[in-house]
Amino acid sequence: MGVINDVFRLMRAGLKQSAQTNYAENLRQSADLAEQFSNGIPVTHGAAGANPFANMAAYAGMIQGSGTVRGLRAPGQVIAGTPVYLVDFEITLPDRAAYQAQYQTVIAQAALPNWQPGAMFPLRVSPEDQNAIMLG
Numbered sequence: 001m002g003v004i005n006d007v008f009r010l011m012r013a014g015l016k017q018s019a020q021t022n023y024a025e026n027l028r029q030s031a032d033l034a035e036q037f038s039n040g041i042p043v044t045h046g047a048a049g050a051n052p053f054a055n056m057a058a059y060a061g062m063i064q065g066s067g068t069v070r071g072l073r074a075p076g077q078v079i080a081g082t083p084v085y086l087v088d089f090e091i092t093l094p095d096r097a098a099y100q101a102q103y104q105t106v107i108a109q110a111a112l113p114n115w116q117p118g119a120m121f122p123l124r125v126s127p128e129d130q131n132a133i134m135l136g
Helices: 002-020 023-040 052-060 109-115
Strands: 063-073 082-092 099-106 120-125 133-135
Touching: 052 133, 063 099, 082 109, 082 120, 099 133
Parallel strands: none
Antiparallel strands: 063 082, 063 120, 082 099, 120 133
């Protein structure tokens, strides 16, 4: 009986949260961050842009590989209170020699331990530009 009660409690909490969510404000904040990110950072941050549909199309045509973090530094830029980091990756792709590339991204303080040198991430690389990188 406890499981059924927990399911109903979960449903009530979900309905309450949905009623309290300000979707217009969340959308405005997302747009603000996208503008800050695309206008305020002069160096490449990978292949991803502000348009999620273009990102999905690009992602589908990219080469799957992996990247090992070799270095991490925060040059001082901040977006919405979160530091922007430059990540030095050693990229490994099938049938190609490993190479170095730099990736720029925001990293939350809680996630920072996952980005230390030696950490490995799945990523995708553009077949036309080996410095155009997407995580995932």
